[in-house]
Amino acid sequence: MFTVRCDCGAEAEQDVGQAVRDGRLCWDSEFHCRACGAAACLGFDAGDAPPWVRGPLIAEHGTVRLRLADPDTGRIPILKTLLETWDLSLTQAMLLSEQLAGDGLPGTLPEAEWLREQLAARRVRTEIVPGAATDDADFPWATGC
Structure with missing residues (x-):
């Protein structure tokens, strides 16, 4: 409020x-x-x-980060999920996949929970971690993807 x-x-x-x-x-x-x-x-x-x-x-x-529980998870289910979730190019989806495997994708807690559910439907395990910087939390959430 x-x-x-x-x-x-x-x-x-x-x-x-x-x-x-x-x-x-x-x-x-x-x-x-x-x-x-x-x-x-x-x-x-x-x-x-x-x-x-x-x-x-x-x-x-503030924001959180959603990241892969196992960074070595195969990328095919992740890419399929990202491409179905947003209107992304394959290059953009690959970049987001790399971000998920690295530091994680920043967003609000509900955004992270929602994407976590989408990935879990393909048996991709993720974790939500606190403390993400707020200045890099716009893509893909605030871009109209």
Whole structure:
């Protein structure tokens, strides 16, 4: 939750969220002004969260990294999963696969949990580790892939 300016001039609260629901990555945002009583659902959807939702989540909770539990895992199931998950070129999918095998792919906790589920469906074991830098956590989440 963070503070925004309401049309009435008072400070209002905006809440943003992201979660995995029924195997889908979902996001939502709500607004409430205690001064004038204005309230609204600002948006909700499945898929990658827009920057105005994702940014405050990262600012408040930071990011994590999803990485392979065994860096020697075969790349075919990983590449298939990545190519089915996002509109990527084979080169981009290979780069993400290398990142998963190395330091890990940074993102929000729900993003990492969701991709972990996608990879687990192909029996690819992963782990989520805390402490990812927030400045490199946009691709592929915030690029519309």
